[in-house]
Structures are given as C-alpha cells and as structure tokens.
Amino acid sequence: MVKFTIKELNIWFGHVHALKQVSMEIRANEILSVIGPSNSGKTTFLRMLNRLNALNQNFRMAGLIKLEQEDIKNIDTELLRKRVGMVFALPLPLPLSIFENVAYGVRMHGTKNKKVLTKKVEESLKEAYLWEEVKDRLNESAFKLSGGQQQRLCIARTLAVEPEVILFDEPCSGLDPISTAKVEDAMVKLKEKYTIVLVTNNVKQAARVGERTAFFLSGELIELDKTDKVFTAPKDKRTDGYIRGKFG
Amino acid sequence: MRKLKEFIVEKLILICGLASIFFVALIFLFLLKEGFSIFKTVSPFNFLFGKSWYPISEPSQMGILPLILGSLLVTAGAAIISIPIGVGCAIYIAEIAPAKIKEILKAGIELLAAIPSVVLGFIGMVTLVPLVKTVFHLPTGLTALSGSIMLAFMAMPTIVSIAEDALYSVPKTYKEGALALGATRWQMIWRVMLPAASSGLLAAVMLGIGRVIGETMAVMMITGNAAVMPNSIFAPVRTLTATIAAEMGEAVVGSEHYFALFAIGIVLFVISFAINVTADLFLHQRQ
Numbered sequence: 001m002v003k004f005t006i007k008e009l010n011i012w013f014g015h016v017h018a019l020k021q022v023s024m025e026i027r028a029n030e031i032l033s034v035i036g037p038s039n040s041g042k043t044t045f046l047r048m049l050n051r052l053n054a055l056n057q058n059f060r061m062a063g064l065i066k067l068e069q070e071d072i073k074n075i076d077t078e079l080l081r082k083r084v085g086m087v088f089a090l091p092l093p094l095p096l097s098i099f100e101n102v103a104y105g106v107r108m109h110g111t112k113n114k115k116v117l118t119k120k121v122e123e124s125l126k127e128a129y130l131w132e133e134v135k136d137r138l139n140e141s142a143f144k145l146s147g148g149q150q151q152r153l154c155i156a157r158t159l160a161v162e163p164e165v166i167l168f169d170e171p172c173s174g175l176d177p178i179s180t181a182k183v184e185d186a187m188v189k190l191k192e193k194y195t196i197v198l199v200t201n202n203v204k205q206a207a208r209v210g211e212r213t214a215f216f217l218s219g220e221l222i223e224l225d226k227t228d229k230v231f232t233a234p235k236d237k238r239t240d241g242y243i244r245g246k247f248g
Numbered sequence: 249m250r251k252l253k254e255f256i257v258e259k260l261i262l263i264c265g266l267a268s269i270f271f272v273a274l275i276f277l278f279l280l281k282e283g284f285s286i287f288k289t290v291s292p293f294n295f296l297f298g299k300s301w302y303p304i305s306e307p308s309q310m311g312i313l314p315l316i317l318g319s320l321l322v323t324a325g326a327a328i329i330s331i332p333i334g335v336g337c338a339i340y341i342a343e344i345a346p347a348k349i350k351e352i353l354k355a356g357i358e359l360l361a362a363i364p365s366v367v368l369g370f371i372g373m374v375t376l377v378p379l380v381k382t383v384f385h386l387p388t389g390l391t392a393l394s395g396s397i398m399l400a401f402m403a404m405p406t407i408v409s410i411a412e413d414a415l416y417s418v419p420k421t422y423k424e425g426a427l428a429l430g431a432t433r434w435q436m437i438w439r440v441m442l443p444a445a446s447s448g449l450l451a452a453v454m455l456g457i458g459r460v461i462g463e464t465m466a467v468m469m470i471t472g473n474a475a476v477m478p479n480s481i482f483a484p485v486r487t488l489t490a491t492i493a494a495e496m497g498e499a500v501v502g503s504e505h506y507f508a509l510f511a512i513g514i515v516l517f518v519i520s521f522a523i524n525v526t527a528d529l530f531l532h533q534r535q
C-alpha cells in the first residue's frame with residue numbers, strides 16, 4: 001500500500017530553490033532512508049510531509065503531496081501532524097516531567113482521563129524501549145535523562161498520539177554508538193505498526209535500517225531503490241561517489 | 249611608554265567604576281542618616297502603621313500607613329490592568345503578528361515609553377479624570393482608579409518589551425516540537441511557550457511594577473492627593489512618592505517633617521529594591 005504519493009514537488013524559500021521536481025512514493029510499513037549531503041534538501045523534504053516548512057514565511061511550494069488518497073493541503077494541519085509524527089535531530093524534551101512529556105500530545109488531542117493517560121504513557125514508553133529505565137521516576141524532569149534516553153522519550157511522545165507515519169530527522173546525530181543502536185532497534189520494531197521516513201547523515205545507518213534508500217543532491221532526487229541495490233550497484237555515478245565518501 | 253598609557257587607562261576606568269558605587273553608597277548613607285533621625289521622636293511602629301498623616305499640625309502625626317496603602321492600591325490596580333494586556337501584547341508581537349504589524353507595534357510601544365510622565369499625567373487629568381467621574385458617578389474623578397489606569401500605560405512598555413524578549417528567546421525547537429505533535433498555535437503558546445518563558449515573564453512583570461511604584465508626577469496629578477486611609481479604589485489617595493514630591497519643598501530643613509519625608513524615601517527604596525532583586529532572581533534563574 002502506498003502511504004505518501006509525491007508528484008513534481010518544488011519548494012522555494014525566498015529565491016532558493018530547495019527541492020526540484022521530486023516525484024516518489026512512500027510505502028506503508030517500510031523504513032525509507034533519505035541520504036544526501038547537507039543542503040541537498042533532504043530535511044526540507046521531510047518537513048514537507050507534515051507541513052512544518054509552512055512555518056517559514058518565505059516558503060512556497062508547487063506540486064502535489066497525497067497522504068493515502070488525500071491532498072495534505074486539504075487535511076487540517078493539526079490532524080495531519082497527529083497522523084504524521086516527527087522526531088527531531090536534537091532530543092527535545094519539553095520543560096516538563098517525563099510523564100507529562102509523553103502525556104502532552106495525548107492530552108492536547110482531548111484525552112483527560114487519568115487512567116487512559118497512564119496506560120498510554122506506559123505503552124508508548126515500552127514501544128520506545130525506555131520504560132524499564134524510567135518507570136520508577138516518571139515524575140522527574142525530563143532534562144535529567146541522558147541524551148539517548150531523551151531521544152527515546154521524544155519517540156515515545158510521538159508514538160503516544162498514535163501516528164501512522166513517523167519522520168525521523170537525523171535522530172542519532174547527537175548520540176553515542178550505544179544509544180544510536182538502541183534508537184535503531186526501536187525503529188526496526190516500530191515499522192511493524194508505522195511507516196518510517198529516516199533522514200540521516202550517517203550512510204551506514206541508512207544501510208543498516210532502511211529497506212529502501214533515497215539519495216538527494218542539490219534539491220533533486222537522484223536515486224531511489226532497495227537499500228542493498230543503492231549500496232552495492234548504484235545506477236548513478238553521484239550516488240556511488242557519495243556512498244563511498246568521495247564528497248558530502 | 250605604551251605600558252604607562254595602559255596603566256593610566258586602566259586606572260581611569262577603575263575610578264569610573266568605583267565612582268558609581270561610591271555615589272550610590274553616599275546617597276544611601278545620606279538617606280539613612282536623615283531618615284533614621286525621625287525615629288528619635290516617633291517609634292518605627294507608629295511611623296509605619298500610624299493611620300494619620302498630619303506632619304505639620306500640633307502635635308504632629310506621622311503615620312504613613314495611608315500613604316503605603318495608597319501606593320499599594322494604585323500599584324495593584326495598575327498591575328491588574330497592565331499585566332494581562334502587556335503579556336497578551338507580547339505574545340501577539342512575538343508569536344502571531346505578521347512582520348509588518350510587528351514592526352509598527354514595536355515602534356508604538358517604544359513611543360509610549362518615550363512620553364514623559366508629566367505629559368501623560370496632564371493628558372490623564374483632562375481626559376481620563378472626567379471620564380472616570382462620569383462613568384462611575386463619583387464626586388471627583390481624581391481617584392486611585394484613574395492613577396492605576398494611567399500607570400498601567402506607563403508599565404506597559406516595560407512589560408511588553410521584556411516579555412517579548414523572553415518569549416522570543418524560547419528555543420524555536422520547542423515550538424516545532426509542540427507543533428509537530430499536532431498542537432494548535434494556542435496550545436503551543438499556552439503549554440510550551442509560556443512555561444518555558446515563565447521566569448522572563450515574571451521578571452517583566454516585576455520590573456513593570458517597579459516602574460509603577462516609583463512613578464511620581466503622573467500619580468500626583470491624578471490621584472487626588474488626599475492622605476487619608478483609602479477605603480476603595482474610587483476614592484482619592486496619595487502615594488509615597490507624591491508625598492515626598494509635594495511636601496519636600498515646604499518642609500523646614502532639620503524639622504521632624506523633613507526627616508519623616510526622608511524616612512518615606514527609605515521605605516520606597518526598600519520596596520523597589522525588593523522588587524528589583526526579585527526580578528533579578530527570576531532573570532538569572534532563566535540563564
């Protein structure tokens with residue numbers, strides 16, 4: 001099943017043409033890795049899927065993005081962002097307790113019942129592989145957690161609002177290898193229930209977790225294929241060069 | 249030669265630095281010396297909590313409670329008016345207003361801050377005072393309420409500009425984090441921005457209040473200047489500051505009255521010092 005359909009997407013910020021004629025599909029329950037050097041438009045692409053780019057006043061777009069059958073422009077922005085969750089590059093706990101961080105989104109979407117909230121928080125923390133580490137200190141400030149734990153807390157927070165798609169924007173860029181491994185484990189498990197789009201600067205990470213890999217360069221989608229194909233027999237010279245570390 | 253130059257400049261700057269502390273210390277000492285002299289004849293308790301202020305009658309009565317209450321009443325009124333409007337305005341400027349309106353508003357706020365207080369007092373006297381009088385059917389419009397409204401205008405620029413700074417310095421990532429979870433703009437502001445900026449907002453409020461409590465000219469002109477125990481916000485009151493300004497000119501140097509006015513100065517000093525320290529604490533907590 002196709003989750004996202006993107007047709008001839010062009011994005012500008014002021015005079016900068018950030019994405020050029022991008023067309024692709026994102027399938028349900030896959031992990032799609034998006035790689036490319038900085039300024040290649042990969043983060044812009046990701047932030048397009050939940051319309052976070054629209055916060056920028058100079059933003060303009062042309063083209064079509066459909067979530068399942070609906071043009072995302074026609075979906076209420078808050079609802080779209082509930083269905084398409086996002087985990088940011090830097091772990092970003094809100095200035096609240098661990099429990100409240102996870103409960104925040106759920107509460108916002110209208111759940112007030114304490115029992116339901118508690119259950120949801122526990123489930124989400126378990127799904128993010130964090131429950132065992134924090135179950136005895138849910139009321140402590142989220143800032144007391146380590147970087148890796150904070151990132152998994154952010155994943156739990158995103159899961160708690162029951163999204164269909166989760167966007168990861170370089171989720172491990174600030175983490176050590178062990179924390180990175182934990183976050184990657186969580187991602188692989190999560191794809192059973194969710195569709196995952198992973199933007200990463202770490203080519204090896206893309207190879208480890210992605211089923212398909214998309215390579216962006218200067219705002220263009222250069223190549224999109226099964227991960228092992230992209231990594232062993234890329235069609236485009238530029239993909240080959242990037243993967244081997246010749247530039248970027 | 250260069251070393252000598254360096255030496256001289258260094259010492260000059262040192263002297264400049266010390267001078268400011270030195271002058272403050274001198275002022276403070278003078279204030280204390282003159283102010284405390286009143287306590288030779290009037291006990292501190294009677295001074296602070298005495299209910300009547302008749303400094304030149306025989307025997308004189310030096311109770312400043314009506315003045316303290318007058319100041320507090322006017323300040324509280326001003327705070328109630330200016331805090332919601334000021335913080336609301338800051339939220340609008342920092343989060344909601346499009347760039348153009350934002351510039352216009354910020355310029356407007358700065359302009360408001362630039363109006364001399366005596367001019368504001370004068371405008372208040374001819375416009376606000378009659379308005380208050382007719383709206384509330386009062387015998388006079390020179391009331392604590394008029395003072396509060398006028399002072400609210402004076403506190404607003406301080407509150408708005410500092411609160412806007414505080415909101416602006418909330419990391420953009422918090423905002424995006426909340427929005428990415430599907431928060432509406434208002435939910436984002438209420439649950440994320442305001443808590444994250446809370447210490448800065450409190451500092452803004454405290455500094456605004458500090459401005460109000462020290463204000464003299466405008467309140468003197470429009471609060472009616474009656475040194476009696478205020479029984480409602482619709483009655484004329486007199487503030488600590490207005491008392492000093494109005495009476496210092498006619499007090500005989502070295503008299504009880506003269507010392508009493510200095511003692512009022514100490515009380516004012518303590519109040520605004522406490523407010524500034526509190527604001528400072530909040531500001532530092534943020535960093």
